[in-house]
Amino acid sequence: xxxxxxxxxxxxxxxxxxxxxxxxxxxxxxxxxxxxxxxxxxxxxxxxxxxxxxxxxxxxxxxxxxxxxxxxxxxxxxxxxxxxxxxxxxxxxxxxxxxxxxxxxxxxxx
Amino acid sequence: xxxxxxxxxxxxxxxxxxxxxxxxxxxxxxxxxxxxxxxxxxxxxxxxxxxxxxxxxxxxxxxxxxxxxxxxxxxxxxxxxxxxxxxxxxxxxxxxxxxxxxxxxxxxxxxxxxxxxx
Numbered sequence: 001x002x003x004x005x006x007x008x009x010x011x012x013x014x015x016x017x018x019x020x021x022x023x024x025x026x027x028x029x030x031x032x033x034x035x036x037x038x039x040x041x042x043x044x045x046x047x048x049x050x051x052x053x054x055x056x057x058x059x060x061x062x063x064x065x066x067x068x069x070x071x072x073x074x075x076x077x078x079x080x081x082x083x084x085x086x087x088x089x090x091x092x093x094x095x096x097x098x099x100x101x102x103x104x105x106x107x108x109x110x
Numbered sequence: 111x112x113x114x115x116x117x118x119x120x121x122x123x124x125x126x127x128x129x130x131x132x133x134x135x136x137x138x139x140x141x142x143x144x145x146x147x148x149x150x151x152x153x154x155x156x157x158x159x160x161x162x163x164x165x166x167x168x169x170x171x172x173x174x175x176x177x178x179x180x181x182x183x184x185x186x187x188x189x190x191x192x193x194x195x196x197x198x199x200x201x202x203x204x205x206x207x208x209x210x211x212x213x214x215x216x217x218x219x220x221x222x223x224x225x226x227x228x
Contacts, residue, residue, distance in 0.1 A: 009150070032210030036219075043114070043201055043219030044153065089153060093209040096166050097143060098217055102152035 004092050006101025013108050019077040021104045023090035026071065030092040035064065035075050036100075038087045047088070048075070080108045112137065114220035116202050122226045129189040129196070131223045135204030141165075142185045143217065144177055147199040159185060192227045199224045 005024045013019045023033075034049035050057045050064040050073065057064045063076040077084055085108050090101040115134040123129050135142050144156040155169040159179035170177065174192075179185040189196055199222045206214040 006152075032215070034216075041221070043203075043221045045219065046216055049216075095208050095210055097155045097158045097169070098203075098209050099155060100145075100153040102150070 004090055004099050004101045006090050006104060008104060009102070010105045011107070013080045013106065015080065015082060015108055015110045017080050017108075019075075019080045019084070019106055019108070021075045021088055021090070021106075022072065023074065023092075023101050024070075024072045025092050027092070027094060028071070029094040031095070032093050033064070033066065033073050034091050034098070035062075036089045036091060038089065038103075044089060077106075080106075082108045082110050084108050114202055114204050114218050116200075116220035116223050118223060119221065120224050120226070122228060123192050124228050125193055126191050129192050129225055129227075131187040131189075131200050131202075131225070133185040133187070133202030133204075133220060135185070135202075136206075136218050139204035139206050139218070141205045141208060142179050143203045143205075144185075144187050145201045145203065147201060147222070153201065156187070189225070192225070194227045197225055197227045 007022050035047045036044035037047045038044040048059050048062050050066050052068050055066050061078045066073045087103045087105050089103045091098045117132050140161045142159045145153040147153050157170045157177045158166040174190045176188045201219050201222045203217040203219045205217050209215050
């Protein structure tokens, strides 16, 4: 299966800090890169997504940075809040199934 | 608007029994996906179906697992002769069109079915 590699596995950030999660992919046919957020006991929900024709997309406190030549993309959470504590998954697709990274568990301490 | 509905939410089976997991997609969605989630392993793609057709089953184990999405009714993930290693959360997702298309390609997930094999 085509892989999406995600790091770190877990992350602890203080309230108000910046959380950064990184992903790398291999398949150059991937053309859609979403991030999903999952709370315990719930299903994942779309947070923000980007296509490779732009290098950055911002929605509120959440920003995706995309580096096509390096085949990497990252999620930045500005002014992290305790309510952001969740598991975050990056994903990619070439128009068939979404392939997910292994997830990053974020804990924001107050 | 009802989201993706999965049932049962929790299922306990003994080794060798069959497990059937059901998924009703968002109304109007014809694309359905099944994923398996184990702790620290993320979401592993299993199968992608579009009304009566299997589009991609590259993540489905070759034996004991099958999936269908009939013209009428929910999608079913069937696991025959369950083993302890099948214990996991199984998530269903649906989309209006194929993944990634603007406005219609977003995947919506259900809350999962948690299978425990004794």
